[in-house]
Amino acid sequence: MRGIIQTTLKSGSVVILVLLVLVGIVFVRNFASVDNAAVIVRQSAIPAIAVLGMTMVLMTGGIDLSLGFVVGLASTATGFMAKVWGLPVGLTVAATLLLGALVGLVNGVIIQYMKVPSFITTLGTGYILYGISQLVSAGNVITRLPPSLLAVGRTDLLGFPTSVYIAAGIIALGWFLIHKSVFGRTLSAFGFNSRAAFLSGLPTARANVLTYVLCSSLAALAGLLLTIRVNAAQPNMGGGVFTFEVITAAIVGGTSLFGGVGSVIGSLFGVLIIKVIENCINLMNISYHLYLAVQGGIILTVIVMDKIRSRAA
Amino acid sequence: MGQRVGRILFFLLGVAALAAAGLLVPHFLTPANLLNVVRQSSIIGIGAVGMTMVIVILGIDLSIAGLIALCPMVSGLLMLQGVPIFISIVAGIIAGIGMGLFNGLMVAKLDVPPFITTLVVGQVSQGLALIMNNGRSIGGFPASYVHIGNGSFFGIPVSDLLLLVMMGIGIFITQFTPTGNRIYALGGNETVVRQEGINVDGLKLFVYAFSGFCASIAGILLSAQLDTVHPIQGDPYLLDTIAACVIGGVSLAGGEGRVAMAVAGALIIGSVRNVLDLLGVHPFFQNVLVGTIIILVVFGSGLSRYRRTAPV
Numbered sequence: 001m002r003g004i005i006q007t008t009l010k011s012g013s014v015v016i017l018v019l020l021v022l023v024g025i026v027f028v029r030n031f032a033s034v035d036n037a038a039v040i041v042r043q044s045a046i047p048a049i050a051v052l053g054m055t056m057v058l059m060t061g062g063i064d065l066s067l068g069f070v071v072g073l074a075s076t077a078t079g080f081m082a083k084v085w086g087l088p089v090g091l092t093v094a095a096t097l098l099l100g101a102l103v104g105l106v107n108g109v110i111i112q113y114m115k116v117p118s119f120i121t122t123l124g125t126g127y128i129l130y131g132i133s134q135l136v137s138a139g140n141v142i143t144r145l146p147p148s149l150l151a152v153g154r155t156d157l158l159g160f161p162t163s164v165y166i167a168a169g170i171i172a173l174g175w176f177l178i179h180k181s182v183f184g185r186t187l188s189a190f191g192f193n194s195r196a197a198f199l200s201g202l203p204t205a206r207a208n209v210l211t212y213v214l215c216s217s218l219a220a221l222a223g224l225l226l227t228i229r230v231n232a233a234q235p236n237m238g239g240g241v242f243t244f245e246v247i248t249a250a251i252v253g254g255t256s257l258f259g260g261v262g263s264v265i266g267s268l269f270g271v272l273i274i275k276v277i278e279n280c281i282n283l284m285n286i287s288y289h290l291y292l293a294v295q296g297g298i299i300l301t302v303i304v305m306d307k308i309r310s311r312a313a
Numbered sequence: 314m315g316q317r318v319g320r321i322l323f324f325l326l327g328v329a330a331l332a333a334a335g336l337l338v339p340h341f342l343t344p345a346n347l348l349n350v351v352r353q354s355s356i357i358g359i360g361a362v363g364m365t366m367v368i369v370i371l372g373i374d375l376s377i378a379g380l381i382a383l384c385p386m387v388s389g390l391l392m393l394q395g396v397p398i399f400i401s402i403v404a405g406i407i408a409g410i411g412m413g414l415f416n417g418l419m420v421a422k423l424d425v426p427p428f429i430t431t432l433v434v435g436q437v438s439q440g441l442a443l444i445m446n447n448g449r450s451i452g453g454f455p456a457s458y459v460h461i462g463n464g465s466f467f468g469i470p471v472s473d474l475l476l477l478v479m480m481g482i483g484i485f486i487t488q489f490t491p492t493g494n495r496i497y498a499l500g501g502n503e504t505v506v507r508q509e510g511i512n513v514d515g516l517k518l519f520v521y522a523f524s525g526f527c528a529s530i531a532g533i534l535l536s537a538q539l540d541t542v543h544p545i546q547g548d549p550y551l552l553d554t555i556a557a558c559v560i561g562g563v564s565l566a567g568g569e570g571r572v573a574m575a576v577a578g579a580l581i582i583g584s585v586r587n588v589l590d591l592l593g594v595h596p597f598f599q600n601v602l603v604g605t606i607i608i609l610v611v612f613g614s615g616l617s618r619y620r621r622t623a624p625v
């Protein structure tokens with residue numbers, strides 16, 4: 001427990017979050033209420049699932065630019081399977097996750113075995129997935145999904161929908177995977193120095209491919225839950241904006257840009273930070289378009305601050 | 314030697330592909346359509362001039378998608394306010410160079426990986442383009458501005474001439490100046506170049522600023538062609554620009570690749586899209602195709618050299 005507290009404090013994301021919340025309480029009307037806090041938690045749940053995968057990918061020194069398009073693909077696929085084909089809920093969920101895993105496998109194999117840089121691979125597959133989702137959906141949005149499917153993420157438990165609990169469970173699993181398992185340590189070693197890790201006999205190739213499989217599977221889960229939340233399946237869900245949101249959260253949460261270091265708790269705080277900002281922008285009724293630029297500004301600030309701190313040390 | 318054989322093969326393949334396209338699609342090989350292909354490729358081609366230099370120094374510029382929207386948005390809004398066209402265009406170009414310089418600063422001074430820096434700067438630019446006119450597109454520019462995109466000069470579209478000029482500048486810098494030599498050397502081995510006492514940081518700043526400059530010209534040309542600036546108009550051009558460089562043999566392992574070849578790559582992408590358009594293939598399917606091509610070409614071409622530097 002002390003370890004968790006120390007790493008989070010070191011990443012600085014807690015400080016940023018506390019400052020932001022204070023600013024929100026003082027300057028933004030209607031911010032300081034239990035209801036609004038619950039709104040922020042609900043909105044953070046789905047990106048929190050996706051950010052886990054991105055954290056792992058960034059830890060390997062790679063990036064996944066296709067993440068948001070996996071969300072769109074998963075959304076399209078979910079809608080199709082549940083409504084058009086009328087598949088049972090269990091099968092729809094399983095097939096959507098499997099589809100995500102498959103995309104991740106393709107990404108991972110191209111990056112690891114065909115030696116194509118991750119940003120090119122995932123930029124390419126992102127376009128491909130978006131194209132496929134658009135062609136499959138033919139521009140249609142599928143709404144009014146079956147209630148049995150909606151129940152997966154919307155059932156109310158103690159004031160929160162099930163998607164929040166799913167996210168909490170996934171985050172706990174992710175914490176063990178990244179910080180307590182052999183896989184997590186392999187990931188770290190690979191990110192710091194892939195050659196050294198390989199020469200030490202670690203299964204680096206397998207770990208690297210598995211990272212992309214996990215990332216896309218989590219993105220597919222995020223897509224599924226997002227579809228359930230808004231009760232609409234469409235390829236435009238997620239996209240580049242979602243990818244960027246998740247990257248921002250991971251980097252603000254203290255994930256190293258050079259690979260090796262990542263923190264699940266830090267990334268979770270990263271998500272909360274961007275969602276608090278989004279919430280403030282909404283409450284203050286200013287242009288939502290500000291959101292993109294502000295996120296970019298925050299990433300840049302964090303990077304510069306990080307650099308200054310490491311030089312001072 | 315190997316490179317020269319590669320280039321001749323590339324050229325022959327290109328000619329064969331054009332001939333095949335001509336046989337397949339009756340309207341493809343008409344002078345009017347070919348000039349049109351060059352016109353459509355000019356945006357990608359101009360972007361590829363700057364992108365080539367960035368990739369040669371082992372970088373990447375993902376910010377061009379945002380800049381292709383932001384720069385003409387700056388110019389367009391100024392123009393609609395009644396600011397003289399020339400000054401408006403210069404303002405747009407300055408925005409591009411400024412953002413490019415910022416990319417360069419982050420990469421050179423803070424060692425931030427290029428794909429992160431340029432992604433973030435691209436998103437900031439995109440965000441600014443959206444904020445400036447609250448997410449709406451603008452249009453109805455002065456006739457002389459629209460002429461840049463649609464007019465002709467002695468029967469040749471101004472867009473094509475602009476592409477030639479930008480390519481000329483790129484070729485001049487990379488092949489006929491000491492800076493060009495240093496850019497290739499930097500991509501080959503940064504440590505050695507540093508030990509030679511060359512100002513590596515300055516070189517990186519220049520290359521990223523130049524890429525921002527190219528993106529601003531591409532964006533302004535696009536807006537002149539369409540007589541519109543849409544705040545997310547840059548999105549489709551990112552993949553095509555990188556694909557143009559990669560198809561033109563610019564190696565992601567750094568240190569090699571020619572501006573002229575990247576522009577040829579842009580013409581190939583433009584031709585492929587044109588042929589698919591003429592055949593009635595859906596644009597989304599074209600994206601699937603371009604995405605696949607780029608991955609396969611990188612896999613095939615950079616193969617031998619990238620393997621040595623790639624993570625195991």
